[in-house]
Amino acid sequence: MPFKQAPSLMFFSPLADAFPRALNRLYRTCNALKQDGEPLIDLISGNVNSAGIVFPEPVLRDAILEALPAAKIYRPDSFGQPTARQAISDYYRQAGLALPPEQIVLSPGTSLSYLYCFKLLAESGDEIVCPRPSYPLFDTIAQLCNIRLASYLLREHRNWEIDLDYLESQLTNRTRAIVLISPHNPTGAVASECQLQGVAEIATRHGVALIADEVFSEFVFGLDRLPRPAQTQAPLVFTLNGFSKMLALPGLKLGWIGVSGEPALVRKALRTLEMMSDTFLPVNEVVQFAVPALLGGAPSFLIRYRRKVAECRELAVSALSHARNLSLVPPAGGFYAPVRWTGSDLDEEQLLVDLLQECRILAHPGYFYEMPGTHFVMTFVDELDRLARALDALVAFAGARESTAALSQEP
Numbered sequence: 206m207p208f209k210q211a212p213s214l215m216f217f218s219p220l221a222d223a224f225p226r227a228l229n230r231l232y233r234t235c236n237a238l239k240q241d242g243e244p245l246i247d248l249i250s251g252n253v254n255s256a257g258i259v260f261p262e263p264v265l266r267d268a269i270l271e272a273l274p275a276a277k278i279y280r281p282d283s284f285g286q287p288t289a290r291q292a293i294s295d296y297y298r299q300a301g302l303a304l305p306p307e308q309i310v311l312s313p314g315t316s317l318s319y320l321y322c323f324k325l326l327a328e329s330g331d332e333i334v335c336p337r338p339s340y341p342l343f344d345t346i347a348q349l350c351n352i353r354l355a356s357y358l359l360r361e362h363r364n365w366e367i368d369l370d371y372l373e374s375q376l377t378n379r380t381r382a383i384v385l386i387s388p389h390n391p392t393g394a395v396a397s398e399c400q401l402q403g404v405a406e407i408a409t410r411h412g413v414a415l416i417a418d419e420v421f422s423e424f425v426f427g428l429d430r431l432p433r434p435a436q437t438q439a440p441l442v443f444t445l446n447g448f449s450k451m452l453a454l455p456g457l458k459l460g461w462i463g464v465s466g467e468p469a470l471v472r473k474a475l476r477t478l479e480m481m482s483d484t485f486l487p488v489n490e491v492v493q494f495a496v497p498a499l500l501g502g503a504p505s506f507l508i509r510y511r512r513k514v515a516e517c518r519e520l521a522v523s524a525l526s527h528a529r530n531l532s533l534v535p536p537a538g539g540f541y542a543p544v545r546w547t548g549s550d551l552d553e554e555q556l557l558v559d560l561l562q563e564c565r566i567l568a569h570p571g572y573f574y575e576m577p578g579t580h581f582v583m584t585f586v587d588e589l590d591r592l593a594r595a596l597d598a599l600v601a602f603a604g605a606r607e608s609t610a611a612l613s614q615e616p
């Protein structure tokens with residue numbers, strides 16, 4: 206007998222109707238061009254491998270081969286293999302941060318680390334405060350965790366600095382954590398020690414944790430070292446990082462959470478993270494055993510990698526800073542920059558659709574990141590000659606439009 210048509214609600218949670226979302230005009234145009242076989246310059250993916258940055262193959266091969274015997278007999282550790290955690294702890298020690306291996310939990314990447322932290326800190330209806338502009342990953346993770354996102358503002362006219370007063374005004378008795386991303390995606394802002402001190406004081410006053418996303422920590426321009434939330438007096442800090450950006454190895458799916466702060470809070474956080482991690486034992490054991498050799502082989506690669514990213518940034522800043530109808534806060538770190546449209550008022554998404562159709566360049570409109578004003582967001586990390594061509598095309602595209610130079614109001 207045939208089944209009767211049943212309403213989908215009988216089968217699924219509301220999540221099933223929340224994904225996938227409808228494609229916007231920009232991506233409909235992009236897909237149509239791709240279907241026609243048009244070559245596009247993707248200034249958004251942030252996949253550094255396609256920008257020609259690839260971890261040295263001999264180091265990777267040796268690290269994996271040497272890790273195989275250790276991984277042959279399965280002896281999992283719910284925090285992650287101690288040798289991997291020791292190597293990560295050593296990495297931080299060299300950068301001036303004491304993060305013992307017992308306070309590090311491995312994860313399959315920073316996105317999953319966020320999920321662990323959100324689940325650990327917040328229950329249904331609680332709030333986590335994220336920066337705005339910000340990138341859309343948080344909406345999805347918050348939806349999966351059934352928690353609410355609030356936001357604090359990064360102010361463009363102050364070089365995308367955190368507005369501390371506004372941040373504090375957004376905290377309620379349901380707030381459980383503040384997310385800090387430094388270097389920040391997509392503004393390129395790096396929070397100063399003084400700013401982090403201010404955030405730590407707010408966290409202390411309100412009894413909330415800090416989640417510090419440092420995936421771009423190796424790419425800071427013009428500073429000797431990155432100021433870190435874990436070096437403040439905040440009561441509880443989760444430091445997130447991994448090999449995805451740091452070593453240009455996103456496919457290895459190796460991330461971690463470093464927990465620091467008041468000992469009793471750290472102990473409690475670690476107990477729960479251990480249980481969560483033990484439920485899935487999620488990181489490939491070969492990759493875990495390869496961590497010491499990968500980090501050991503990284504320094505000379507990182508010198509070249511940082512130099513290339515800095516060269517790309519220089520090229521983008523010099524091309525875009527004086528371009529007609531455009532302005533740019535030079536990024537202090539990371540791979541991305543929002544370029545402000547200072548020309549006559551126009552529809553932001555249409556601007557990006559025009560850029561795609563006329564120049565075959567894919568960038569994102571600022572509204573994807575809840576950015577006030579009219580912007581396009583782009584990565585500046587690419588092959589230098591392709592980046593130079595894209596920048597020339599962008600500058601010509603912007604220069605050909607009408608100009609009125611109006612700075613719209615920020616909230």
Ligand SMILES: Cc1ncc(COP(=O)(O)O)c(C=O)c1O
Pocket residue numbers: 251313314315316317340386389390418420446447448449450455460
């Ligand atoms: C700021 C930031 N955090 C986290 C991630 C995700 O990192 P992972 O690849 O380790 O999940 C990204 C990816 O682009 C990112 O830009």
